[in-house]
Amino acid sequence: MDNFTFFSPTKFVFGKETEKEAGNLVKEFGGSRVLIHYGGGSAVRSGLIDRVKYSLDRSGIFHIELGGVKPNPRSGLVYEGIRLCRENDIDFILAVGGGSAIDSSKAIAAGALYDGDFWDFYSGKPITRALSVGTVLTIAAAGSEGSGDSVITKEEGMYKRGTGSEALRPKFSILNPELTTTLPAFQTACGITDIMAHLYERYLTNTRDVEVTDRLIEALLITMKNEGPKVIKDPSDYQARANIMWAGTMAHTNSCGVGRSQDWNSHNIEHELSALYDCAHGAGLAVTMPAVFKYELHHDKERFEQVARRVWGVDSAEEGIEAFRSFLISIGMPSNLEELGGSVEDIPELVKNLCYGDGRTGTITGFVTLDEEDCKRIYQMMV
Amino acid sequence: MDNFTFFSPTKFVFGKETEKEAGNLVKEFGGSRVLIHYGGGSAVRSGLIDRVKYSLDRSGIFHIELGGVKPNPRSGLVYEGIRLCRENDIDFILAVGGGSAIDSSKAIAAGALYDGDFWDFYSGKPITRALSVGTVLTIAAAGSEGSGDSVITKEEGMYKRGTGSEALRPKFSILNPELTTTLPAFQTACGITDIMAHLYERYLTNTRDVEVTDRLIEALLITMKNEGPKVIKDPSDYQARANIMWAGTMAHTNSCGVGRSQDWNSHNIEHELSALYDCAHGAGLAVTMPAVFKYELHHDKERFEQVARRVWGVDSAEEGIEAFRSFLISIGMPSNLEELGGSVEDIPELVKNLCYGDGRTGTITGFVTLDEEDCKRIYQMMV
Numbered sequence: 001m002d003n004f005t006f007f008s009p010t011k012f013v014f015g016k017e018t019e020k021e022a023g024n025l026v027k028e029f030g031g032s033r034v035l036i037h038y039g040g041g042s043a044v045r046s047g048l049i050d051r052v053k054y055s056l057d058r059s060g061i062f063h064i065e066l067g068g069v070k071p072n073p074r075s076g077l078v079y080e081g082i083r084l085c086r087e088n089d090i091d092f093i094l095a096v097g098g099g100s101a102i103d104s105s106k107a108i109a110a111g112a113l114y115d116g117d118f119w120d121f122y123s124g125k126p127i128t129r130a131l132s133v134g135t136v137l138t139i140a141a142a143g144s145e146g147s148g149d150s151v152i153t154k155e156e157g158m159y160k161r162g163t164g165s166e167a168l169r170p171k172f173s174i175l176n177p178e179l180t181t182t183l184p185a186f187q188t189a190c191g192i193t194d195i196m197a198h199l200y201e202r203y204l205t206n207t208r209d210v211e212v213t214d215r216l217i218e219a220l221l222i223t224m225k226n227e228g229p230k231v232i233k234d235p236s237d238y239q240a241r242a243n244i245m246w247a248g249t250m251a252h253t254n255s256c257g258v259g260r261s262q263d264w265n266s267h268n269i270e271h272e273l274s275a276l277y278d279c280a281h282g283a284g285l286a287v288t289m290p291a292v293f294k295y296e297l298h299h300d301k302e303r304f305e306q307v308a309r310r311v312w313g314v315d316s317a318e319e320g321i322e323a324f325r326s327f328l329i330s331i332g333m334p335s336n337l338e339e340l341g342g343s344v345e346d347i348p349e350l351v352k353n354l355c356y357g358d359g360r361t362g363t364i365t366g367f368v369t370l371d372e373e374d375c376k377r378i379y380q381m382m383v
Numbered sequence: 384m385d386n387f388t389f390f391s392p393t394k395f396v397f398g399k400e401t402e403k404e405a406g407n408l409v410k411e412f413g414g415s416r417v418l419i420h421y422g423g424g425s426a427v428r429s430g431l432i433d434r435v436k437y438s439l440d441r442s443g444i445f446h447i448e449l450g451g452v453k454p455n456p457r458s459g460l461v462y463e464g465i466r467l468c469r470e471n472d473i474d475f476i477l478a479v480g481g482g483s484a485i486d487s488s489k490a491i492a493a494g495a496l497y498d499g500d501f502w503d504f505y506s507g508k509p510i511t512r513a514l515s516v517g518t519v520l521t522i523a524a525a526g527s528e529g530s531g532d533s534v535i536t537k538e539e540g541m542y543k544r545g546t547g548s549e550a551l552r553p554k555f556s557i558l559n560p561e562l563t564t565t566l567p568a569f570q571t572a573c574g575i576t577d578i579m580a581h582l583y584e585r586y587l588t589n590t591r592d593v594e595v596t597d598r599l600i601e602a603l604l605i606t607m608k609n610e611g612p613k614v615i616k617d618p619s620d621y622q623a624r625a626n627i628m629w630a631g632t633m634a635h636t637n638s639c640g641v642g643r644s645q646d647w648n649s650h651n652i653e654h655e656l657s658a659l660y661d662c663a664h665g666a667g668l669a670v671t672m673p674a675v676f677k678y679e680l681h682h683d684k685e686r687f688e689q690v691a692r693r694v695w696g697v698d699s700a701e702e703g704i705e706a707f708r709s710f711l712i713s714i715g716m717p718s719n720l721e722e723l724g725g726s727v728e729d730i731p732e733l734v735k736n737l738c739y740g741d742g743r744t745g746t747i748t749g750f751v752t753l754d755e756e757d758c759k760r761i762y763q764m765m766v
Contacts, residue, residue: 001625003398008391014642015386209622211610212630215602223595239592242384246641247595255638258629259397 001210001259008253010146011172014246016238018176019136022052022094023059029132029171031092035085036065037105038096043067043138048179052096052136064088069097072274072281073104075154078118081108085131095135095170098191099142099151099281102135106150106168109133122152123359127165135173139180140245141191141282143198143252145173153275159357160275175249177241185232189331190282192228195248196221196324197285201264202257203307204296204367214306216256221311223247225327232331265366266292269378272350272357279340286333287340290325291381297321299368337382347379384593384642391636393529394555397629399621401559402519405435405477406442412515412554414475416445418468420488421479422452426521431562435479435519447471452480455657455664456487458537461501464491468514478518478553481574482525482534482664485518489533489551492516505535506742510548518556522563523628524574524665526581526635528556536658542740543658558632560624568615572714573665575611578631579604579707580668584647585640586690587679587750597689599639604694606630608710615714648749649675652761655733655740660724669716670723673708674764680704682751720765730762 011029013021026034034056036049043049044067056063066081084090085108095105109130111118121127135145144150148169151162180188203217223243230240250256266289273284297304301317308320329335337343355362355372363371370378394412396404409417417439419432426432427450439446449464467473468491478488492513494501504510518528527533531552534545563571586600606626613623633639649672656667680687684700691703712718720726738745738755746754753761 001398001622001629003401005394005396007394009394011388011390011392013388015384018386209626212603212606212626212633215606216599216633219598219602220595223598227594239384242642243592243595246384250595250599250638255633259625 002207002261004258006255006258007166008146008169008255010170012146012175012249013172014175016176016178018174019048019051019179020055021174022134022136023055023057023061025134025172025174026056026061026092026094027059029092029134031132031134032061033088033090034061034063034092034094035081035088035090035108036063036094036096037069037081037101037108038065038067039069039098039101040067042182043096046182048136048138049096052094064090069101069104071100072153072160072278073100075119075152078104078107078111078152082111082118085112090131092132092134095133096138098137098139099144102133102142102144102170103150103152105133105135106130106144107152110165110168119154121163122154122161127163127167130165130167133168133170135170137173137175137179137245139183139187139191140241140248141194143195143248145170145175146249146253151271157357158275159353160271173249175245177238177245180241180245181236181238183235185235185332187280188231188235189333190280191248192224192244192331193282193286193328193333195244195251196224197266197289198251199224199256200289200293201266202260202262204263204303205260206300206367207260210260213256213258213260218307218310220247220251220256221307225311228331263367265296265364265368265370268364268366269354269375272354273340273342275353276346276350277341283334284340286328287336287382290321291378293321293324294381295374295378296368337379344380344383347376350379351375385590385644387641389638389641390549391529391552391638393553395529395558395632396555397558399559399561401557402431402434402562403438404557405517405519406438406440406444408517408555408557409439409444409475409477410442412475412517414444414515414517416471416473417475417477418464418471418473418491419446419448419477419479420452420464420484420491421448421450422481422484423450425565426479429565431519431521432479435477447473452484452487454483455536455543455661456483458502458535461487461490461494461535465494465501468495473514475515475517478516479521481520481522482527485516485525485527485553486533486535488516488518489513489527490535493548493551502537504546505537505544510546510550513548513550516551516553518553520556520558520562520628522566522570522574523624523631524577526578526631528553528558529632529636534654540740541658542736543654556632558628560621560628563624563628564619564621566618568618568715570663571614571618572716573663574631575607575627575714576665576669576711576716578627578634579607580649580672581634582607582639583672584649585643585645587646587686588643589683589750590643593643596639596641596643601690601693603630603634603639604690608694611714646750648679648747648751648753651747651749652737652758655737656723656725658736659729659733662723666717667723669711670719670765673704674761676704677764678757678761679751720762727763727766730759733762734758
């Protein structure tokens with residue numbers, strides 16, 4: 001196990017009707033002027049935004065709002081959010097939604113206190129300060145509610161890039177599984193896939209002697225394997241939703257990924273798919289992971305055998321990858337590039353964007369270092 | 384799963400030589416005048432206290448020290464610590480040691496800001512503020528480095544009582560597994576037992592639909608089952624020490640115990656043993672748990688069967704308890720009251736202290752509610 005620092009000071013308030021606590025929590029963490037930042041109309045139509053505003057009003061907290069965050073959140077809305085924060089002297093951003101609303105809120109939070117272009121942070125500049133962020137989570141998926149990470153797509157060039165900073169970690173996250181029971185099955189399945197990707201990306205490590213984190217990751221993967229199909233079958237299953245929601249948060253605070261190298265090749269390879277096709281991140285991951293795992297298999301076959309045995313109950317590494325692929329298809333995920341809206345002809349562009357976009361110099365490095373040729377072959381395996 | 388709040392804002396700095404960070408960390412969390420609080424001579428003899436002082440000096444931090452904390456830390460030293468804090472205008476307490484040094488530090492931290500007798504907090508009064516506490520952990524066991532809990536023994540009457548408060552949660556904890564490689568095998572085994580007790584006490588729940596936390600607890604129990612014997616065999620096995628140390632911390636931050644009722648009958652029953660015999664808490668737990676589990680078995684046999692199957696690889700609830708008992712004996716733990724220095728004749732006093740001591744009214748409540756007769760039978764099973 002490697003040396004590490006683990007610091008996860010987000011307060012998680014979990015369970016039924018917990019969105020009623022929004023006002024108290026903003027106050028507890030020193031907020032007085034709030035930007036409520038959210039996505040599409042469903043949070044408005046369901047009455048959730050009204051309930052959140054009511055809670056803020058009861059705590060005497062000033063608020064404005066900015067909706068319209070799209071999946072794969074864009075830089076354009078971030079600039080608008082930054083402008084709104086400055087004009088209204090905002091000191092707290094409350095994200096209501098999933099990873100997109102939260103990631104967009106984090107970008108606004110960092111940008112509002114920075115004189116330059118916020119995109120600098122997504123091109124490698126470290127973030128040292130940001131406005132406070134809180135979240136009301138409506139989909140178990142990205143884990144952004146418990147992490148300091150944020151991924152934004154730059155509209156000029158459609159580059160999708162990430163950043164991470166302790167300053168971006170939410171002060172609190174309200175996790176009410178009830179809010180996820182109305183999600184369409186496809187979005188639910190995308191969330192399940194994303195959570196499992198966060199676990200696999202940590203599982204694929206070159207660090208030895210990591211029994212405790214191996215076991216924790218396996219515990220969460222088994223939870224997803226068992227609870228995932230329940231919510232696809234019965235979207236209103238509160239208990240399965242609750243188990244998935246806490247697993248999704250635990251998957252990404254990094255308590256199960258400390259002290260070990262991690263992969264993240266699948267995420268990087270997928271980001272080019274969702275940037276180019278604007279497909280759901282989870283759907284892109286469902287197509288990407290089996291291809292990447294098959295390609296990375298021979299780097300450490302024992303590791304793939306271990307997860308095959310302990311999580312999927314099969315003996316060989318290959319069977320384990322196939323069991324995962326079948327699981328993803330069974331919950332309604334796509335299995336090839338075409339189903340994502342892509343085609344074999346896009347591969348040169350995908351490879352170019354992946355290996356050279358935004359300052360990269362020909363390779364990506366995770367569990368295995370992949371060059372242009374490797375990446376090309378992996379995309380070809382998705383056809 | 385029940386509604387819950389989870390807030391674990393301790394910064395964990397983990398790995399080799401991390402005690403060198405003590406000065407930086409105290410500074411980061413606003414400390415300027417430190418009481419270093421520790422136990423016996425080993426922390427001094429090993430040079431650890433000197434290394435910590437050197438680190439504080441380098442950061443320009445004033446410090447005084449108070450050693451002498453004993454296992455099952457006593458109220459007397461707490462009063463002395465409180466006096467020292469007041470006389471020296473201390474604003475930060477740095478515990479160097481295991482659960483005893485940390486729990487004693489927490490008691491001092493709360494008492495130093497309170498006009499009354501600090502024991503009030505251990506008799507039920509809520510703690511709302513305390514001096515900041517940081518820790519340099521030297522034994523993986525109590526989990527106090529990542530919790531807001533503290534257990535102190537009152538010398539008048541030898542009552543052992545606990546309290547818990549967010550105000551007591553350490554600001555940071557330095558976890559260097561190297562510091563644990565010189566521990567005697569008996570203490571190491573006591574630590575392993577205590578960690579497994581923290582896991583079992585959470586596992587034994589009356590809450591339904593807790594797949595995610597069940598799986599997380601099982602992951603940590605399996606880690607202890609696999610890594611524990613390694614460090615008994617080879618005390619210098621850094622990697623096994625590291626796995627155990629992170630498992631011990633994760634076992635008690637409560638991330639694996641949220642949203643479910645918990646047991647804690649074994650801890651309560653054991654506390655009377657270590658209060659009366661001044662035996663090691665872990666040793667007392669090794670004798671207590673098998674008895675309690677056998678007694679509680681019929682309350683929910685399926686739960687005991689589940690842990691038997693998933694952790695111990697055996698089919699029946701009874702075999703699972705026996706496998707755990709054998710494991711404890713194999714790492715050198717005692718298995719009956721006599722080995723703890725007790726005898727059957729003490730049982731009336733143990734039961735009286737347990738069921739009526741310090742304000743209790745005849746029962747203790749956990750996984751099962753136990754009255755005087757139940758407790759008597761459980762102690763008798765330990766003979």
